[in-house]
Amino acid sequence: MSRLVVVSNRIADPRKPASGGLAVAVGQALEASGGLWFGWSGKIVENGTPGEGDLHLQQAGNVQLATVDLSREDHDSYYLGYSNGVLWPVFHYRLDLADFDAGYIGGYRRVNQMFAHKLASLLKPDDIIWVHDYHLIPLAAELRAMGCKQRMGFFLHIPVPPPLILAAVPAHDWLIRSLFAYDLVGLQSNTDVSHFSRYVGTETSADILGEHEFRAYGKTLQVQAFPIGIDVDEFTALGEGKDAQDMYAQMRREYSRRRLLLGVERMDYSKGLPQRLKTFRQLLQSYPENVGSATLIQIASPSRESVDAYAALKQELESLCGSINGDFGELDWMPVRYIHRNVARKRLPGLYRAASVALVTPLRDGMNLVAKEFVAAQDPEDPGVLVLSRFAGAAEQLPEALLVNPYDTLRTAETIQRALQMPLDERQRRHQALLARIREHDVYWWRHQFLAALAAIPAP
Numbered sequence: 001m002s003r004l005v006v007v008s009n010r011i012a013d014p015r016k017p018a019s020g021g022l023a024v025a026v027g028q029a030l031e032a033s034g035g036l037w038f039g040w041s042g043k044i045v046e047n048g049t050p051g052e053g054d055l056h057l058q059q060a061g062n063v064q065l066a067t068v069d070l071s072r073e074d075h076d077s078y079y080l081g082y083s084n085g086v087l088w089p090v091f092h093y094r095l096d097l098a099d100f101d102a103g104y105i106g107g108y109r110r111v112n113q114m115f116a117h118k119l120a121s122l123l124k125p126d127d128i129i130w131v132h133d134y135h136l137i138p139l140a141a142e143l144r145a146m147g148c149k150q151r152m153g154f155f156l157h158i159p160v161p162p163p164l165i166l167a168a169v170p171a172h173d174w175l176i177r178s179l180f181a182y183d184l185v186g187l188q189s190n191t192d193v194s195h196f197s198r199y200v201g202t203e204t205s206a207d208i209l210g211e212h213e214f215r216a217y218g219k220t221l222q223v224q225a226f227p228i229g230i231d232v233d234e235f236t237a238l239g240e241g242k243d244a245q246d247m248y249a250q251m252r253r254e255y256s257r258r259r260l261l262l263g264v265e266r267m268d269y270s271k272g273l274p275q276r277l278k279t280f281r282q283l284l285q286s287y288p289e290n291v292g293s294a295t296l297i298q299i300a301s302p303s304r305e306s307v308d309a310y311a312a313l314k315q316e317l318e319s320l321c322g323s324i325n326g327d328f329g330e331l332d333w334m335p336v337r338y339i340h341r342n343v344a345r346k347r348l349p350g351l352y353r354a355a356s357v358a359l360v361t362p363l364r365d366g367m368n369l370v371a372k373e374f375v376a377a378q379d380p381e382d383p384g385v386l387v388l389s390r391f392a393g394a395a396e397q398l399p400e401a402l403l404v405n406p407y408d409t410l411r412t413a414e415t416i417q418r419a420l421q422m423p424l425d426e427r428q429r430r431h432q433a434l435l436a437r438i439r440e441h442d443v444y445w446w447r448h449q450f451l452a453a454l455a456a457i458p459a460p
């Protein structure tokens with residue numbers, strides 16, 4: 001059995017279940033093969049030299065954890081700049097929010113080179129390397145340039161935009177070319193695969209060998225959709241724990257006479273938060289029976305606050321919540337409870353279960369695991385309803401949710417009203433179908449599918 005090496009911007013200690021399903025699933029595969037997990041330590045060295053960083057090695061059970069520090073300059077250009085100021089907005093179709101500062105790409109390349117350099121010294125010839133996400137697209141190309149011949153796979157957690165949006169990124173051809181250094185590229189949805197394929201067909205001289213196979217730059221690359229899932233059993237067990245039960249009981253007490261609508265995410269412009277609040281206002285206007293009887297709890301945890309677009313979003317949300325509460329609130333009822341904090345993972349299932357309707361309405365999302373967690377947390381006898389954006393990767397897998405266009409405030413409000421009034425038997429039917437699919441395509445299925453596809457590719 002080959003050793004598995006996982007590389008991601010941030011790593012988690014796989015022994016701590018609080019890290020979430022993905023860390024546990026990846027951690028198990030690492031544990032089984034005596035693997036290595038490599039990434040940034042999270043430490044920023046204020047006066048550090050760009051392109052240099054200390055390597056830290058630590059053993060966590062059967063898994064070796066290797067992390068590297070970043071200098072302030074590298075952190076700002078690689079992480080805040082190119083990864084989160086260019087790639088994140090563009091891949092979420094937001095050219096208007098991208099900051100194409102010409103200085104960022106140098107930092108991005110430099111950190112990928114440094115990671116490759118540090119990692120190469122730890123590799124064995126028959127390792128299987130699995131790289132995660134947009135921070136590390138050129139990592140394989142850098143490793144190949146150093147002579148590494150191991151099998152390498154890449155999974156992109158965010159969407160792939162249509163070709164002409166991708167083509168707006170300065171040096172997009174370099175970026176996509178560097179993907180060809182991998183043997184396998186995994187994407188979240190079929191839409192993403194089709195965008196990638198159209199980009200390759202129009203913007204490169206690659207040969208399209210088959211629906212999922214491309215040949216260019218002397219390399220064959222396989223590209224396939226592997227929709228990521230959750231650990232349903234872990235989440236169900238969390239739901240049975242004391243913290244989740246207490247949360248549920250508290251919510252039911254507080255909202256005994258009221259319906260609860262719930263949104264949970266990182267505060268990110270891809271999640272469609274302003275549109276959601278405007279839709280909730282519309283709901284109160286169009287269906288006044290909800291005034292005084294429906295409450296939206298919106299949890300939006302702090303995220304990337306030193307990137308300008310995120311600071312602007314925070315202000316917009318505060319103002320929208322303030323105006324809805326000011327216009328509709330009563331002495332004993334506030335329509336929106338907005339919380340700018342994280343909810344502890346062990347309490348989350350209780351909150352999901354107490355909600356009648358989940359509003360998962362991103363403008364774009366690679367997958368969206370909140371949608372799947374909400375379904376997994378429901379009482380099958382009396383389940384809540386999932387209102388899901390058709391622009392989340394999860395929509396391809398979850399057609400029994402009520403799918404909406406989050407830009408269409410009127411019709412989304414109509415759909416939320418339908419969710420609030422949905423008869424019990426329809427709720428049960430939809431929930432059963434959703435849960436079966438989420439169970440079948442869970443995070444272990446995802447890991448297995450990806451690693452099996454990678455292992456099936458002959459070593460170069």
Ligand code: ADQ
Binds near residue numbers: 366371
């Ligand atoms: P994210 O954009 O972070 O992930 P998502 O998949 O919805 O989005 O959430 C990841 C996890 O964070 C979930 O387990 C959720 O419970 C937790 N979480 C989010 N907000 C929280 C809050 N306020 N408090 C507590 N927990 C919270 C990226 C992509 C997604 C893709 C994932 C995995 O953007 O599209 O689904 O990676 O590939």
